[in-house]
Amino acid sequence: MRKTIIKDDELVEDRWSLVPPADETVSKIECLTKNLIIPFEQWKQDRESLLAADGQKGVFISNDDDVLELANDIAVLDLICIEFPAAGDGRGYSQAKLLRDRLGFTKEIRAIGEVLTDQLFLMRRSGINAFDLQAGQDLDASLERLQPFSVSYQ
Amino acid sequence: MYQYSPEDQRLVNERVMQFRDQTERFLSGKLSEDEFRPLRLMNGLYIQRHAPMLRVAIPYGLLSSEQMRMLAHISRKYDQGYGHLTTRQNMQFNWLELKDVPDVLADLATVEMHSIQTSGNCIRNTSSDQLAGVAKDELEDPRPYCEMIRQWSTLHPEFSFLPRKFKIAVSGSKSDRAATQVHDIGLQLVKHEETNEVGFKVLVGGGLGRTPVIGKVIKNYLPKKYLLSYLEAILRIYNLAGRRDNKYKARIKILVNSLGIEAFTRQVEEEWGHIRDGSLLIEDANIDEMQKYFQPFNYAKQPDTGSSQELSEKLAASPAFAIWYRQNTQEHKVSGYRIVTISAKAPEEAPGDLTDKQMDGVAELADDFSFSRMRVTHEQNLVLADVPESKLHALWKGLLSLDLATPNVGTLTDMICCPGLDFCSLANASSIPIARQINDRFDDLDYLYDIGEIKVKMSGCMNACGHHHVGHIGILGVDKKGEEWYQITIGGSAEEETSLGKIIGPSVAKENVAETIATLLKTYVERREEQETFLQSVRRLGVAPFKEAVYA
Numbered sequence: 001m002r003k004t005i006i007k008d009d010e011l012v013e014d015r016w017s018l019v020p021p022a023d024e025t026v027s028k029i030e031c032l033t034k035n036l037i038i039p040f041e042q043w044k045q046d047r048e049s050l051l052a053a054d055g056q057k058g059v060f061i062s063n064d065d066d067v068l069e070l071a072n073d074i075a076v077l078d079l080i081c082i083e084f085p086a087a088g089d090g091r092g093y094s095q096a097k098l099l100r101d102r103l104g105f106t107k108e109i110r111a112i113g114e115v116l117t118d119q120l121f122l123m124r125r126s127g128i129n130a131f132d133l134q135a136g137q138d139l140d141a142s143l144e145r146l147q148p149f150s151v152s153y154q
Numbered sequence: 155m156y157q158y159s160p161e162d163q164r165l166v167n168e169r170v171m172q173f174r175d176q177t178e179r180f181l182s183g184k185l186s187e188d189e190f191r192p193l194r195l196m197n198g199l200y201i202q203r204h205a206p207m208l209r210v211a212i213p214y215g216l217l218s219s220e221q222m223r224m225l226a227h228i229s230r231k232y233d234q235g236y237g238h239l240t241t242r243q244n245m246q247f248n249w250l251e252l253k254d255v256p257d258v259l260a261d262l263a264t265v266e267m268h269s270i271q272t273s274g275n276c277i278r279n280t281s282s283d284q285l286a287g288v289a290k291d292e293l294e295d296p297r298p299y300c301e302m303i304r305q306w307s308t309l310h311p312e313f314s315f316l317p318r319k320f321k322i323a324v325s326g327s328k329s330d331r332a333a334t335q336v337h338d339i340g341l342q343l344v345k346h347e348e349t350n351e352v353g354f355k356v357l358v359g360g361g362l363g364r365t366p367v368i369g370k371v372i373k374n375y376l377p378k379k380y381l382l383s384y385l386e387a388i389l390r391i392y393n394l395a396g397r398r399d400n401k402y403k404a405r406i407k408i409l410v411n412s413l414g415i416e417a418f419t420r421q422v423e424e425e426w427g428h429i430r431d432g433s434l435l436i437e438d439a440n441i442d443e444m445q446k447y448f449q450p451f452n453y454a455k456q457p458d459t460g461s462s463q464e465l466s467e468k469l470a471a472s473p474a475f476a477i478w479y480r481q482n483t484q485e486h487k488v489s490g491y492r493i494v495t496i497s498a499k500a501p502e503e504a505p506g507d508l509t510d511k512q513m514d515g516v517a518e519l520a521d522d523f524s525f526s527r528m529r530v531t532h533e534q535n536l537v538l539a540d541v542p543e544s545k546l547h548a549l550w551k552g553l554l555s556l557d558l559a560t561p562n563v564g565t566l567t568d569m570i571c572c573p574g575l576d577f578c579s580l581a582n583a584s585s586i587p588i589a590r591q592i593n594d595r596f597d598d599l600d601y602l603y604d605i606g607e608i609k610v611k612m613s614g615c616m617n618a619c620g621h622h623h624v625g626h627i628g629i630l631g632v633d634k635k636g637e638e639w640y641q642i643t644i645g646g647s648a649e650e651e652t653s654l655g656k657i658i659g660p661s662v663a664k665e666n667v668a669e670t671i672a673t674l675l676k677t678y679v680e681r682r683e684e685q686e687t688f689l690q691s692v693r694r695l696g697v698a699p700f701k702e703a704v705y706a
Contacts, residue, residue, distance in 0.1 A: 087192065087315075088192060088275065088315050089315065089398055090275075090312075090313070090314060090315025090316060090393055091393060091394055091398075093311060093312045093313075093314070093315065093393070094312055094390050094393045094394050095394075097312050097390075101429075102428060116189060118176060118189075118193055121311075122309075122311040122314050123311075124311075125311035126311045126312050138184075141184075145175075148168060148171070148172040148175075149165060149168045149169075149172075149309065150164060150168065151161045151164050151165045151168075152165070152309065152311075153165075153305045153306060153308055153309070153310075154306065154309075154310055154311060154312075
């Protein structure tokens, strides 16, 4: 069964899945046809052939990756997934901001990891538009709390 | 003083609603302890030894009498009838109940107050000079910029989960009363050497805590319009590159030191180059608009001779009033007015504590004599900044009846002191009983006046909330096999020539702290040259003679 995520302020069925770590059985092209989200390292390694293939392209960013390295790929990517290994690790907010403001990425930016109800409004305002919440978080309650503020200074 | 716009008010109201929702979910078991902790911390709520402690933000230390009365009301209704002034110019309440905190916040919101970002790994309350707008040596009032920073940093989506807390201070005077050199970012208003335009000198990577560091200059001159974009660039570099593996190495000072200031500066400048002319650019009109909130009061043109004549007579008639006048008041930039520091350091009270009655009383005195405004100092006192000379005697009488006229400002007993082991769950040793010991030992005011200006700063643990590193005499509580011991430093200062104190030797037993200070002072009195302060003597003589005297 497909997982439910929040995307563009709605509950939707997720059509992407992550490449299992260090799974060498998945071929590069398979990644694309199956909507697998490719780790950034692998993306960099196989970039040429991945770019040449058809299919949706998603990349998985760890929080110590430099997102500016994606500058030349922005136009071809459909999804950039940002990892939050801990709720208190705020690097992903700056990564999202740079992807939107500096590189002009307009498609899906998704938060994954320890993504909690009460942080979504900050993520959303940093440019993240999809949330793969941590297991156990109440999705309906999260949806209700996407915009606790009607005003902001930034 | 800044007045909330409807949008400012809405944001604070919505923050109350958000926190009420979070608290209710926690109390009903829908949020775990681990999930709730960062949420309450983002709102200044700690769980301490006895009860939750709530830190209320007092932006750059400025309060109206209406706000002060609300603080009194909160201490009376929800707490045990007192509050504690902090070194970030905030006020803490120590005895709240968690279930009441949303109501406390709702009450605060009615007077344009909140506790947003008074703790947590985010940008904290911006602190400033308590004499902003009235100091003679001021180039420009720093408070409009403090307010801009407050707004820019409030619920900043990108910078709410930094590697560690982040503190900014702004000063606009020659004398640095805001300790800008020991902040994550210190901003000093300065004049450009050639154009004479006023902008900012920007320091970065200062701080106290476990690893005290003096801030380094990252930009000698920053035009005002770039203030926020430059801050954003620094914060972004820090957020992405600051260490997160060890919370004791996570402050920006560690990053700046490990990269070196040149490399750090290059990264910031590069980032800034992308954003400097973007949406954060401050227009002159924005500055004008903000400055309107901080205009000088409509000072009366004092009939000079009459009022100063009256004051002279009162001073001659009452030696106690004269002593208080000399010690606790200072020159105002407008003649006919004085700046009054209200000492929250009565010998028998915990330093920086105010009762509800005192808060109400000060609010009334501010209404009567100082345009209904007051300031909190980072040295844990209050300031009435605009008192006509002719009202000083009446004000002094009022303060006497509130037990707030101790004439000890700037002396040994005007100590900075953290809550220590009595309240704080981080502390290794107590602070308040040491303050009492020092007050008992040095109860002779004439002796204190002879010693002159001296800043004693005390922390109950190495987190350094009491700024001990920059005390002329610093006292740090340490735990030795379950016993409280105290490490003494001398020669620290947070003023213009900021310096970190040097340890005089092995820590001393709890009962010997005041006696050790007595020995330091005796050495100073013996060795001082004419007009030399304690700090100047230490700088001239070095630690050795003091060390010898203490450990002889």
